[in-house]
Amino acid sequence: MGGDFRTRRRVLWTAGVVVLAVAASAVTWAVRRPDERAVTSSVPALVTPTVAATPSEARMVAQVDALLKARAAAVLGGKLPAFLGQLDPGNAKLRARHQQVFGNLRKIGLRTLTYRREAGWVPEKQAQHGANAYAFRIMMLVQVNGIDTAARYVPVGYTFAERNGRWLLVDDDDLAAEADRGKTREPWDLGPLEVVRGPGVLVIVPPSERANGRRLLREARIATPAVRAATRRAQAGILIVALGDGRSFAAEWETGGHPAAAVAVQNYTPINAEATQFKVNGSRVVIHPSERSDADRFLLAHEFTHAALSPLGHGAPTWLVEGFAEYVEMELTADEGHTQWLADHRRAIRREGLPKLKVLPIDGVFHGAYDEQSYGVSWLIVEHLVTTYGLPRVNAFYAELAKSPDDPTARDQALAKHFKTTDAALVAAVKE
Ligand SMILES: [Zn+2]
Incomplete structure (x- = not known):
């Protein structure tokens, strides 16, 4: 595996969850309107x-x-x-x-x-x-x-x-x-398409790209068990959009200043009769048109992790959201025997990213302080948590933060409750 499977990727958790959400209840969370723009701008x-x-x-x-x-x-x-x-x-x-x-x-x-x-x-x-x-x-x-x-x-x-x-x-x-009519077009609005179907997966491709659809289906079926093993969750089924038409992928789906390779886009379902409140009921994965031939099991494992966890809520900090997705991706990378690549990757992050780590990277700090290493640094933090405390406790920590408000107090309390640690102590432990 060459190093380039990760050069132009990286993914937003979702466009806009942070601004659109209004917490509704402990179990579900609801938004006034699925599109983030509608809530904040004058519509x-x-x-x-x-x-x-x-x-x-x-x-x-x-x-x-x-x-x-x-x-x-x-x-x-x-x-x-x-x-x-x-x-x-x-x-x-x-x-x-x-x-x-x-x-x-x-x-x-x-x-x-x-x-x-x-x-x-x-x-x-x-x-x-x-x-x-x-x-x-x-x-x-x-x-x-x-x-x-x-x-x-x-x-x-x-x-x-x-x-x-x-x-x-x-x-x-x-x-x-x-403003709220959607920044992207649905795949069925973009002219002729072809569908490749497998158990729990449906891939939408251009008519001439059935072979790529079948490839993505195979990759998805390898990614899914890795996601299930780590998160103890999986979506019943997942839609993958891999079209060549740029309108299938929103310009704002970028990360660190460049387009994401793929995005797990949340699916919203009305939860009241008037359909004024919605909850996240899963996600679909949209692949950037220029990445559709390269997207592989590792990228899909990352996105499927977001998809599996997003119904829990939107309160988890960026380092945890991206770190967990990276963790799943890297576990799959290890399972597939790419140990040398993984060792080199880890060494690079330890050398370039970790020395700059001062606080757990939340929004704003995530790309700002660590740039291209943001994902890797977050991976090492989550990996440290899993190694030290075990997956079940990390999952419980994630679930609690996801349904909490995205604020420092909630994060500090959850760190104390689940790991008996603090932000500073955790950073120090990871750097060691
Ligand atoms: Zn991600």
Whole structure:
């Protein structure tokens, strides 16, 4: 194994968990809205008051609801004519695009699919589509068969218009500029795709790259037991997106100033009837387009670790989140017999990274103080904990911090409780 499997990688735990989260309960944690931008930035749509509907508005809303229900039923039932029958007959591009989406969703295989109007959103007039045309914010709730344990929220914006007394879907990008409509495109929106399926894994690739899909499936099936052994957890199923289209990977998914090689992106599921609160119900792994042929079991083990642990909550400090993922990856590296590589790697971190270690690297310190060695330093800290206290206690420590507020007091208390140590004492022990 050459050293380059790690040169351009590195991964954010997630984009934005830190700013979006509002702790809800001990067991789950919820956010007001899945996209991090929505909470912190001014998004007018979120505060638009609901106005009392007139009879004609109520009729429109009822027809739109019926149309959304029929759309989902057509996809689930494989009824293309019914699906196409809801689309503006005069908009060939829209029809072609949605026929592709239909085919892609059929290929991926859905267990459930629901489209719901977002509560509290006032339909926005879209005069360019005619006198009676309105854009709606829609929650697409999609559950991939054999992979997702619950439906995941995907934001979409559809414009509906009345044509000859019938409501039709006439456009799908009138709300695209809104800050919380998602920074990336879903794989089914990006043209033709191919799917490679195995037990608990589904890989989405470009049509000409089935071989790479099968390779990634093999790598994933090697990574999964390593993750399960360390975390005592695993996702029931995991979706891997390995497309060449740059729109599948958000520009903000970077780490240390360069794009991540892959990201474990959290899946959000509504937890109340109004769908105003969400919880993390798993993750999907999106591979950077330029890394899709190189992504291997080690990278996947790292990402799968994030995926397995993220439902626990978002309070764990960066050194623990990344250190644990690194730990799993390095254990697999050792299991695969790359002992010389591992020894060299460890030596480099001890020489270059550890001397700079002053405090346990949390956000802000993580890349700042140790730069490229941030992950390695965090790995050595977690490895030290596992060696000294054992995996079960490290897992218990992780679980407790994950559901705690991400603050120094909680971290100090957890270090004292689980390891009878302090930040300073732990740093000193690792450096020894
Ligand atoms: Zn990571």
